[in-house]
Amino acid sequence: MNLEGRRLVFLLLFLGVGIIFTLRLFYMQVMDDQWITRAAEVSQKQLTIKPPRGILYDRNGVKVVSNKTYYNLMFVENQIKDLDTLAFAQLLEIEPHEVEERFEAIRKSLDRKTRDRKTGRDTIVNDYRRYLPYAFIKELTAQEIAKIATELPNFPGFYEEAISMRDYPYPVGANIFGYLNEIRPHELEADRYFYRIGDVIGRAGLERYYEKHLRGQKGTRFIISSARGKVVDNFADGKLDTPAVQGFPLHLGIDIDLQAYGEQLMENKLGSVVAIEPKTGEILALVSAPSYDPNSLVGARNIKKNYATLVQDSLKPLFPRPLQAEYPPGSIFKLIQALSGMQEKVITENTSFPCNRSMVGCHNHPTAQNIQQAVQFSCNPYFYYQVRRFIHQGKHKNAYKDAAIGLDIWVKYMKSFGLGIPLETDIFGIRKGVIPNVAFYNHWYGEYRWQWSTIRSISIGQGEVKVTPLQMANLAAIMANRGYYYTPHIVKSIGEDGPLPRFREKHYTMVDSTHFAPVVEGMRRVVEEAGGTARRARIKDIVVAGKTGTAQNPHGEDHSVFIAFAPFDDPKIAIAVFVENAGFGGTWAAPIASLMMEKYLKGSISDELKEKRILESRITP
Amino acid sequence: MRHSSRKYKFTYDWLLMLIVFVLLVFGLINLYSAAYQPEHPSFFDFRTLYGKQLFWIGMGVFLGVVISLIDSEYIRKLTPTAFFVVLVLLVLVLFTEPINGARSWLGIGPFGIQPSEFSKFTTALMIGYIIQGERGKNISKNTVFKVGFILLLAMFLVLFQNDTGTFLVFSAFFFVLYREGITFDPILLFFLNNLFRLRLKSTWVGVHFIPVLFVLIFFGIITLYFAESEHSFAFFPGAEIPGWSILIGILTLLGIIGYFLLKQFSSQRNKRKLTTILFITYFSSILMVGTISYTYLNVLQYHQKVRIDLWLGKIQDKDGEDYNRNRALAAVGSGGFSGVGYRQAVLSSPESQHVPESETDFIFCVYGEEWGFLGSSILMLLYTALLVRLVFLAERQRSRFARVFIYSTAIIIFYHFAINIGMNIGVLPVIGIPLPFLSYGGSSMMAFLVMIFVVLKLDSQRKEVLA
Incomplete structure (x- = not known):
């Protein structure tokens, strides 16, 4: 046997493997492109830079909604070394077993169902990767992370990551601002271009309405990333990068001090306060009581903790009463009747009707000799007579048909005052109230089966008529403006561009401004003169005009309503106050309105007793 | 060394020395890129891996030179002692705490050695020692059993350490036995x-x-x-x-x-x-x-x-179980024809860390990505040349001991080369063993250098042996 020949086995093996490896390298490195693609796939990352949301300023330039940095406690599993669960749990102030449970929950949350193409069976695929970062705890405040951060170096694999979330320096205006929450699948589907899973989106209020303005522009950065996700280098020297652009700031018409004061006054009460600057339609305050601290719905942790409580609260703090609650307006409705009656020439300024209590109850007052007095005394029979004339104008011989024609005209007038139509402010979900029309009554009573006497309670704003507090405030603004309004809106300027175009349109009522003088004079007397129903609304040195209302409530105590504007000659504020179950309008709503107006006009309150009485009162069903 | 004396003739194999030297230089240059630390840019900074590697090379060369001073006859005679010492170390290592699942480190404080790396060397010597006595071409059963026993003993000890790579490398000795007619x-x-x-x-x-x-x-x-x-x-x-x-x-x-x-x-x-x-x-x-x-x-x-x-x-799971291999292949494959350039690696750079173990088992990724096919094929050529040269040297030995040892050295280097490069280019599964002269690692570097020095020594004295 020639053993020396066996060296050939060695030589062949060495040369063979050398040649095979070289060929393989040639194929891999020179011929096959897949690895270059794969390398790019692995190392080149497109980072999305989330812009901070736009800031909200009040009418005086005070920041009312801003951003605050929070921290996520991140981890990368395969960088965790010898985790001392006990010490770690102690640091985070949780139970030791929760640490493992938390890891498990994170892993579990990345389960994804996929359908096998061949078998059609659903299988669970887990997208969790040991080398990718995940949040162990989200949304820690600066104080919370400060406690943890010093100890973090002892726990390799854990680190902190800054995130931007909302911050509300004033704990008010929750129903105006709305809140942010993680995007839902259908919202994601609607705008795939912008949103990604885990993004937040405005869920209510201005955050929702101005989402597109506030969210800004996402930036992108192309990088060469490390396996740990760290940026090693800019890709192509950053030439492809685009910066993130912060959302537009919103300048609100809201006066945050007035808003806060309104919410303070409405504490322990149910209802709304809406104040408008009549000349522009900017909403100065929009109080919904009860409300909640907007900070309690910042971030997923808070929402999880507090949302259910708010939803289950029987007083419905999440319900934006000024926009969505519909009530019979009560006597404030008489203002419009007087105006439209004059315009339609069924009465004149000096028309008088007897206070005939056989038709409808009234309170003790002298007979109203003219419109001013009718408004001042809020005489129910007066407006019964007046509206009857309006509905039955004698345009048809048949009384029923006449009523239908009259109601048609009447509805048009009401709508021109912003009633019964959606008064589309810049918050979604407003309600339009109810102005019953011909079809409405035909449905209830049958065609030509009704006339004024059937529907007479609408004359004094009871019955089927329903109005939202926003519409009431708008009515106050119309009275202040003597005949026109701008749709009430909260945002007076998006960035430097002014409000949305539709808020710059002047809407005239169907009533000429000349007819307003006697009615407005009546409103002045309501507050300023003896026998007026809202003497409590007076403000020292300022002439106030107002009108009380008492909305009948079949479920309990009547609601207290008051609308007003001031100063009389050059109105700067128009206001509507609605206090549920508070009885007569002059008792509760009027003083609240006056306090609000005084606060806004003078900056301080002269009558501390009045203020004290309101603050200490508690009116809940 | 100079030709100072007439009597003394420099008989070490120049070619082998040259190839190993070039590989060491390649290795250091490459490790500098693979383990670069911006805060310690000096090559001689012993806090860095390249600094340490330089130190290990120095240690290896020192040990090698010391061995070169010993007459090859004494090297032969010392074989059983050396084998026994390493065997004891292999047993001792079983009582240590496992690191990454394997009990292969024996050390005090920061200094540690891997006895398994040295056991390749001593086993190679020992097998030569046992076979040397056989004069004829037919080898007695007794010798076969002895060789088998030695080999199995070392293999099992390594297997107990949970060191799969080294265990596999021991199967290389069967090739040597084949050459010797066992x-x-x-x-x-x-x-x-x-x-x-x-x-x-x-x-x-x-x-x-x-x-x-x-x-x-x-x-x-x-x-x-x-x-x-x-x-x-x-x-x-x-x-x-x-x-x-x-x-x-x-x-x-x-x-x-x-x-x-x-x-x-x-x-x-x-x-x-x-x-x-x-x-x-x-x-x-x-x-x-x-x-x-x-x-x-x-x-x-x-x-x-x-x-x-x-x-x-x-199965394919490029981001999960197959992560290491997938990243390694992407790094090598993205090198292209001429590479991305020295210290320009995207995937395997120490900053990006896409390729794990890029200083040790996956060191070739750095080389492959930075030097491309051009550099890689030169490296293949160098290793093949080294191996072929070793076969040539082995075959010119007169003593069976020397031949067995040199063949063992060749086949062990070949195994390391084949398995390591094989896993780096996706033709073999991932088995963690170092690439000779390129991977960072004190024990393996010293063991390989000592083996080369012994080869050189045995070869230089080949004519003094009467076959």
């Missing part, structure tokens, strides 16, 4: 002649056991491929038949066909012999399929099985 014939013949009452003098399988073994491994891989698969057949509804039983079925079918063919066509004289061969082949095939399937399906741990599956391409 066959497994005696064992095979013992069984065949006693159990089957044959009177065979030698078998082809026994003589060429190692090449045959590799053929068997090839079929073993095919077995692995099918062992787990489930097959259902139309005529056997409901039942799913596992792949391994189908393989056994096919073997049985082939056996029966072969048997009938023999009965019909073979001459009376050959019939008995051929039938025996058929039966032996059949039963050993069944045994092999059975053992491999059983081990694969029942004995292997999950992660080992996954590794095999990934390597076989049965």
Whole structure:
């Protein structure tokens, strides 16, 4: 046997493997492109830079909604070394077993169902990767992370990551601002271009309405990333990068001090306060009581903790009463009747009707000799007579048909005052109230089966008529403006561009401004003169005009309503106050309105007793 | 060293020294890129891996020079002592705390050595030491058993450490035994002649056991491929038949066909012999399929099985279990023809860390990505040249001891080279063993250098030996 020949086995093996490896390298490195693609796939990352949301300023330039940095406690599993669960749990102030449970929950949350193409069976695929970062705890405040951060170096694999979330320096205006929450699948589907899973989106209020303005522009950065996700280098020297652009700031018409004061006054009460600057339609305050601290719905942790409580609260703090609650307006409705009656020439300024209590109850007052007095005394029979004339104008011989024609005209007038139509402010979900029309009554009573006497309670704003507090405030603004309004809106300027175009349109009522003088004079007397129903609304040195209302409530105590504007000659504020179950309008709503107006006009309150009485009162069903 | 004296002639093999030197230089330059620390840019900063590697090379060269001062005869005589010392270390290491699942480090404080790296060296010496006594070409059974015992002892100790890579490398020694004419014939013949009452003098399988073994491994891989698969057949509804039983079925079918063919066509004289061969082949095939399937399906741990599956391409999980290999392939493959440039690696750079273990087991990724096909093929050439040179040196030895040792050195370096580069370019599964002279690591660097120095020493004194 020639053993020396066996060296050939060695030589062949060495040369063979050398040649095979070289060929393989040639194929891999020179011929096959897949690895270059794969390398790019692995190392080149497109980072999305989330812009901070736009800031909200009040009418005086005070920041009312801003951003605050929070921290996520991140981890990368395969960088965790010898985790001392006990010490770690102690640091985070949780139970030791929760640490493992938390890891498990994170892993579990990345389960994804996929359908096998061949078998059609659903299988669970887990997208969790040991080398990718995940949040162990989200949304820690600066104080919370400060406690943890010093100890973090002892726990390799854990680190902190800054995130931007909302911050509300004033704990008010929750129903105006709305809140942010993680995007839902259908919202994601609607705008795939912008949103990604885990993004937040405005869920209510201005955050929702101005989402597109506030969210800004996402930036992108192309990088060469490390396996740990760290940026090693800019890709192509950053030439492809685009910066993130912060959302537009919103300048609100809201006066945050007035808003806060309104919410303070409405504490322990149910209802709304809406104040408008009549000349522009900017909403100065929009109080919904009860409300909640907007900070309690910042971030997923808070929402999880507090949302259910708010939803289950029987007083419905999440319900934006000024926009969505519909009530019979009560006597404030008489203002419009007087105006439209004059315009339609069924009465004149000096028309008088007897206070005939056989038709409808009234309170003790002298007979109203003219419109001013009718408004001042809020005489129910007066407006019964007046509206009857309006509905039955004698345009048809048949009384029923006449009523239908009259109601048609009447509805048009009401709508021109912003009633019964959606008064589309810049918050979604407003309600339009109810102005019953011909079809409405035909449905209830049958065609030509009704006339004024059937529907007479609408004359004094009871019955089927329903109005939202926003519409009431708008009515106050119309009275202040003597005949026109701008749709009430909260945002007076998006960035430097002014409000949305539709808020710059002047809407005239169907009533000429000349007819307003006697009615407005009546409103002045309501507050300023003896026998007026809202003497409590007076403000020292300022002439106030107002009108009380008492909305009948079949479920309990009547609601207290008051609308007003001031100063009389050059109105700067128009206001509507609605206090549920508070009885007569002059008792509760009027003083609240006056306090609000005084606060806004003078900056301080002269009558501390009045203020004290309101603050200490508690009116809940 | 200068030719200062007439008597002294520089007899060390220049070519081998040159190749190793070039590899060391390549290795250091490459490690500098692979482990670069911006805060310690100096090559001689011993806080960095390149600084340390330089130190290890120095240590290796120092040890090598010391050994070179010893006469090769004494090297031979010291062999059992050295083997025993390393053996003790191999036992001691079993009592240490495992690091990354393997008990391979023995050390005090920051300094540690891996006895398994040195055991390759001492085992190579020891095998040479045992075989050297044989004068003729036929080697006695006693020597075969001794060699087998030494080899198995070292292999098992390494296996207990959970060091799969080194364990595999020990199988390299079978090639050396093959070269020395140590066959497994005696064992095979013992069984065949006693159990089957044959009177065979030698078998082809026994003589060429190692090449045959590799053929068997090839079929073993095919077995692995099918062992787990489930097959259902139309005529056997409901039942799913596992792949391994189908393989056994096919073997049985082939056996029966072969048997009938023999009965019909073979001459009376050959019939008995051929039938025996058929039966032996059949039963050993069944045994092999059975053992491999059983081990694969029942004995292997999950992660080992996954590794095999990934390597076989049965499953793909480029971001999960196959992460290391996928990143390594992407790094090497993205090198292109001329590479991305020194210290310009995107994937395997120390900053990006996409390739794990890029200083040790996956050091070739850095080289492949930065130097491309051009650099890689030069490296292949260098290693092949080194190995071929070692074969040439081995074959010119007069002493069997020297030849066995040099062949052992060659085949061990070859195993390291083949397995390491193989996993880096995706033709072998991931088995963590260092690339000689390139990977960072004190023990392996010193062990390889010492081996090279001993080769040089033995070769330089080859003429003093009377064969």
